[in-house]
Amino acid sequence: MKRFRGFVIKEFYHIFRDKRTLIILFGMPVVQILLFGFAVTNEISNVDIAVLDRSKDSETQKIINTIEASKYFKVTDFIVDEKQIETIFKKGKVKAVLVFENNFSKDIVAKNMANVQIITDATEPNVANSVNTYLTSILQQYQTDLNQRQQIPYQIVPQTRMYYNPELKSVFMFVPGIMTVILMLVSAIMTSISITREKELGTMEILLVSPLKPYQVIVGKVFPYVFLAISNAIIILMLGFFVFKMPIEGSYFLLALETVLFIFSALALGILISTISETQQTAMMASLMGLMLPTILLSGFIFPISSMPLPLQVISNIIPAKWFIILIKGILLKGVGLEVLWKETLVLVAMIVAFIGLSVMKYKTRLE
Amino acid sequence: MGISLHHISKSFKSVTALKDISFDVKSGELFGLIGPDGAGKTTLFRVLTTLLLADEGTASVAGMDVVTDYKAIRNSVGYMPGRFSLYHDLTVEENLNFFATIFNTTLEENYDLIKEIYVQIEPFKNRRAGKLSGGMKQKLALCCALIHKPKVLFLDEPTTGVDPVSRKEFWEMLKRLQQKDITMLVSTAYMDEASLCDRVALIQDGTILEIDTPQRIIEKFPRTIYNVKASETYRLLKDLEKYEATHSVYPFGEFLHFTSKDAAFTSEELIQFLEQEHHTEIEVSEAIPTIEDSFMTLSKEHSNNGN
Numbered sequence: 001m002k003r004f005r006g007f008v009i010k011e012f013y014h015i016f017r018d019k020r021t022l023i024i025l026f027g028m029p030v031v032q033i034l035l036f037g038f039a040v041t042n043e044i045s046n047v048d049i050a051v052l053d054r055s056k057d058s059e060t061q062k063i064i065n066t067i068e069a070s071k072y073f074k075v076t077d078f079i080v081d082e083k084q085i086e087t088i089f090k091k092g093k094v095k096a097v098l099v100f101e102n103n104f105s106k107d108i109v110a111k112n113m114a115n116v117q118i119i120t121d122a123t124e125p126n127v128a129n130s131v132n133t134y135l136t137s138i139l140q141q142y143q144t145d146l147n148q149r150q151q152i153p154y155q156i157v158p159q160t161r162m163y164y165n166p167e168l169k170s171v172f173m174f175v176p177g178i179m180t181v182i183l184m185l186v187s188a189i190m191t192s193i194s195i196t197r198e199k200e201l202g203t204m205e206i207l208l209v210s211p212l213k214p215y216q217v218i219v220g221k222v223f224p225y226v227f228l229a230i231s232n233a234i235i236i237l238m239l240g241f242f243v244f245k246m247p248i249e250g251s252y253f254l255l256a257l258e259t260v261l262f263i264f265s266a267l268a269l270g271i272l273i274s275t276i277s278e279t280q281q282t283a284m285m286a287s288l289m290g291l292m293l294p295t296i297l298l299s300g301f302i303f304p305i306s307s308m309p310l311p312l313q314v315i316s317n318i319i320p321a322k323w324f325i326i327l328i329k330g331i332l333l334k335g336v337g338l339e340v341l342w343k344e345t346l347v348l349v350a351m352i353v354a355f356i357g358l359s360v361m362k363y364k365t366r367l368e
Numbered sequence: 369m370g371i372s373l374h375h376i377s378k379s380f381k382s383v384t385a386l387k388d389i390s391f392d393v394k395s396g397e398l399f400g401l402i403g404p405d406g407a408g409k410t411t412l413f414r415v416l417t418t419l420l421l422a423d424e425g426t427a428s429v430a431g432m433d434v435v436t437d438y439k440a441i442r443n444s445v446g447y448m449p450g451r452f453s454l455y456h457d458l459t460v461e462e463n464l465n466f467f468a469t470i471f472n473t474t475l476e477e478n479y480d481l482i483k484e485i486y487v488q489i490e491p492f493k494n495r496r497a498g499k500l501s502g503g504m505k506q507k508l509a510l511c512c513a514l515i516h517k518p519k520v521l522f523l524d525e526p527t528t529g530v531d532p533v534s535r536k537e538f539w540e541m542l543k544r545l546q547q548k549d550i551t552m553l554v555s556t557a558y559m560d561e562a563s564l565c566d567r568v569a570l571i572q573d574g575t576i577l578e579i580d581t582p583q584r585i586i587e588k589f590p591r592t593i594y595n596v597k598a599s600e601t602y603r604l605l606k607d608l609e610k611y612e613a614t615h616s617v618y619p620f621g622e623f624l625h626f627t628s629k630d631a632a633f634t635s636e637e638l639i640q641f642l643e644q645e646h647h648t649e650i651e652v653s654e655a656i657p658t659i660e661d662s663f664m665t666l667s668k669e670h671s672n673n674g675n
Contacts, residue, residue, distance in 0.1 A: 006469030010458065017457045202453035206512075209417045209447040211439075212470050365438075367419045 003212060007220035014194065015224055025190070029182045029232050033239045036174035043170060044130045049096045050077035050088050055104035063116075063142055067098070072134050089121045096120045096131045108146070164333040175240035176328040177301035179233060180321045183259070184295045186229045187266035188273065189287040191222050195274035196283040205367065214365055222267050229263045249335025258331065258341075261348045262324040266291075268355030269320070275362040295321040323347045370395045370551045371416060371520060376425035378411055378574075385411040386422070387574045393553055393567075398546045400565030400582075401555040402659065408574035409555040410450055413524045416553070417447045430519045430551070446518030450525040450555075452505050456498030460489055460508055463497050464515060471516030481548060482511045485541055503534030510541065514550075521545070523554045527561065539564045559660035570663050577666040582659055589657040589665070591615060594635060595623040598647040607645045613637065618664055623651075625661060 016022060049067070053060050067073050077088060079097070088094045099117040101107070107114040118135050120128040144157070165172045195218070198204040207217050237255075240246035248255065269291060277283040297303065298312060299321035305313055316322045323344045330336045330344075338345065371393040378386040385408045393399040401409050414420040416429055418438035427434045432441050454463045464486075468475050479486070489507050492500060497508060506526055513521060523542075527535040539561065542552060554565065562568045563582040570577040570585070578585055596617075598604045605624055608617040615629045626638065635652045642650050655661075 003470050003472060006466060010455070010462070010466045013458055013462060014455070201456070202449050202451045203455060205414075205419060205449050206447060206453050206467075207470075208419060209442050209445065210467075210470050211443045211472065366421060367414060 004216055004220055007212070007216065008223050011194070011221060011224045015228070021190075025186060025228060026232070026235070028185075029178065029236050030239065032178050032182070033175065033236055034243070036178060037171040037239075037244050043168070044072055044127060044134060046074050047072060047096070047127070047131055048076040048094045049073050049098060049131070049135075050079055050085075050094045051075055052079045052082065052085065052097055052099045054102045055100050057103075057105040059105035059108060059114075060100045063100075063139070064098075066142055067135070067138055070134075070138060073131075085119060092121075094121070095124075095127055096135065098135065169244070171240070171244040172246060172333060173301075175236065175244065175246050176325050176332065177296075177299075179236045179259075179328065180262070180299060180301060180324050181292070181295055182232050182236065183229050183263055183324075184266050184291055184321060186232055187225055187263050188270035188291050189284065190228070191225050191267055191270035192273040192277070192283040192287050193280050194225075195221050195271070196277055196280045199274075200279050208365070208367070214363055218271055218359075218363070222271065225267065225270075226260075226263060229266075230260070233259050233263075246332065248332055250331035251337060254337055254341075255328070255331045258324065258327045258345065258348070261345065261352065262320060262327075265320040265324075265348055265352045265355065268352050268359065271359045272355050272362065275359050275364070294319045298322070300325050320348060320351050323351075370397060371399075371427070371429050371553060373412075373416075373427040374425050376412070376415060376422045376427055378408075378415060378420065378422045385574050386415070388425070389571075389574070389576055390425075391569055391576060391579050393551060395551055396546065396549050398542060398552045398554065398564075398566045400562050400568035401553060401571055402557075402559060402562045402568050402663065403555075403571035404557055407571045409571060410524055411574075412571075413447075413449075413522050413553070413555065417445060417522055418442060444519050446513035446516070446521040446550075448509050448513040448521075448523045448526055450528065452509060454497045454505070454509055454512060457496060459494050459496055460500070461493040463508060464511055467512040468515045473516050475515070478515055478517050481517055481545075482514050484544060485511050485514075488537075503530045503538070506530055506534070506538060507541075510538070514545070518550065520551045520553070523552065525555050525557065527556060527558060535561070559658065559663060562659040568659070570659075570666060572663075572667045572670060575670065577670055578662070585659060585662050586657050589662050591627040591631075591665075592633070593655040593657050593661055594626045594638060595620075595651070595653045595655045596626045596638070596642075597623050597649070597651040598642060599649040600647065604642070604647060607642070607647070611641055613641075616665060616668055620655075620660070623655070625655060625664075627661075627665070 051064055053064070064075060068075050077094060079085065079088060085097050088097065097119045099119065101115040101117075104114045104116070116139065118132055120131050122128040162168055198207065198221075208214075237248070241248060270287070273283055273286045273290070277286055294315075295301070298305070298308070298316045299319050300316070301321070305316050305322065308316065327341050327344045327348075330341050373392075374390050376386055376389045377384070389412065401412065403409055411420065415422045416427060416434060418434050418441050421435065429441050429445060434441060455466070458466065464475055468477075485507050489500075489504055489511070492504065497505065500508060510523075510526065513523075527538055530538065535558070542554065543564070546552065556562075565582060567579065567581050568585065569579045580588070596604065596608070601619075601624070605617060605619065608614055608624065608626060613628045613630055613633060615627045617624055617626045619625075628638075635654070638652055639650055
């Protein structure tokens with residue numbers, strides 16, 4: 001035990017003396033969460049739009065006012081000619097143009113139908129899409145209000161409600177995602193690098209020719225990173241909770257348990273990588289290519305798994321991050337417990353057992 | 369109870385690193401393994417420190433088999449690898465304490481053993497190990513390897529890259545350690561260090577050329593060695609290599625060391641030959657053989673046999 005403690009103390013020296021890595025380790029989650037939370041977002045607000053109003057009557061004016069009143073749009077330009085649409089898009093500021101036909105109010109009354117056109121600048125498809133959706137819904141809302149004044153025989157009125165994230169805040173998707181990526185990074189990459197560093201510096205040779213048992217070396221190396229990873233998880237959750245009002249609906253205990261399970265699975269992966277790579281560089285490349293990319297791309301963090309081609313969907317099953325994201329979203333947003341999440345939890349446990357088993361098989365008590 | 373090897377062979381993919389090596393190191397002996405880089409010294413150390421498994425043969429350290437008792441060996445030997453293998457980002461003191469802890473001992477407990485060495489690095493005890501000079505690093509590494517009072521100490525090229533003064537000090541330390549009843553196996557590529565060992569094994573291409581005390585190895589040297597010097601050293605070497613009486617010729621300090629095939633060869637014959645070849649400022653004198661001369665001769669015979 002004394003040996004083990006001495007070893008862990010040594011590990012902490014390594015970590016705390018490497019100031020640059022330490023700053024990255026603790027700075028990165030904060031910066032990433034803030035960046036993703038504030039800057040990288042699919043929501044729109046204060047988008048500049050232009051209006052080409054050929055009617056200039058009371059109805060169009062009402063619609064324009066409604067649009068202005070929403071926090072999503074700012075009507076910055078009023079144009080008079082269709083030719084101006086391209087010119088104004090080319091300047092780049094205005095993202096959409098709303099075109100009202102001639103005789104808008106008259107048509108509504110006379111024909112029960114009037115035309116309005118939404119033209120968007122799709123150089124940024126996501127923005128164009130959102131602008132389109134938001135504008136359409138504002139127009140629909142206006143139409144509904146209008147209909148209440150008149151009687152129409154048949155009407156289907158869809159009542160949509162978004163459960164668990166009614167405002168469709170993208171930060172609710174990013175907090176679990178970033179937590180997953182950061183935990184993977186700290187646990188898997190850092191441990192695999194720190195173990196291979198001993199190999200590279202030749203200190204592993206001395207550690208092998210010592211009474212320390214191999215498992216003591218490995219556990220001793222991994223131990224400090226459990227702490228780092230847990231403190232990172234806490235930082236991320238606190239930021240999500242206090243800064244972005246991310247709810248934590250489920251049990252804190254379950255959240256902690258699943259987080260620790262995921263950390264263990266990532267650590268086990270890190271150990272596995274370190275047993276098969278000889279240099280820090282290989283370990284880093286293996287972790288980045290083999291762990292980080294799948295964690296970001298295939299875990300469902302950014303791209304939904306259901307829309308991936310079948311082979312990728314199959315591959316995504318062996319990525320611990322996929323299961324962790326399901327777990328953490330379930331706990332944070334839906335507030336469900338083990339009665340629902342037992343399957344994903346078991347998958348994580350099975351992965352830990354498998355990775356550790358493989359590492360033990362691969363671990364060498366000698367140099368070759 | 370020292371070290372013993374029986375017919376140890378070890379090959380890597382395409383290279384045979386050790387070929388049928390057998391020797392014994394007596395308990396308490398300071399044994400030198402002398403050979404150039406790539407001779408197989410480090411591989412031999414790794415086999416003995418249980419880091420590599422030999423393909424053939426058996427070996428034991430302090431009476432324990434390197435394969436079956438490897439855990440016990442790891443508890444009781446000290447190993448100083450050829451490369452500086454301590455933690456650069458830990459201070460001198462932290463490195464020592466770390467190695468003391470993993471061997472379940474403390475700096476204080478075995479202080480008498482490392483005292484003499486430690487006092488030299490103590491002024492720098494709060495300095496990071498990576499910032500020490502070459503000689504200091506080796507002293508620290510030696511302290512770390514000694515901290516648990518090993519029965520056998522393996523030192524793989526401890527003086528490589530160390531200045532001559534520190535080298536000398538280092539060997540004096542080893543001599544003193546020997547009095548504390550520690551068996552030591554030291555490897556080096558510096559031939560001049562051989563004379564400081566009790567016995568040496570000359571090793572090349574994974575084969576032992578000779579094992580004996582340094583004194584006897586020199587005495588066994590069969591030929592007379594001449595120090596030869598002339599104004600044009602390079603042409604001198606080329607000419608002597610072509611000379612029919614030459615057994616061996618190689619640079620040695622400011623001279624060339626020359627031996628002849630012919631037992632009755634005299635220095636006059638040599639001078640005569642060199643004058644014929646129009647060398648000037650010729651100096652020829654008899655030299656006292658060194659381990660290096662023995663090594664050169666043995667290694668030449670070895671490679672001739674090999675071919």
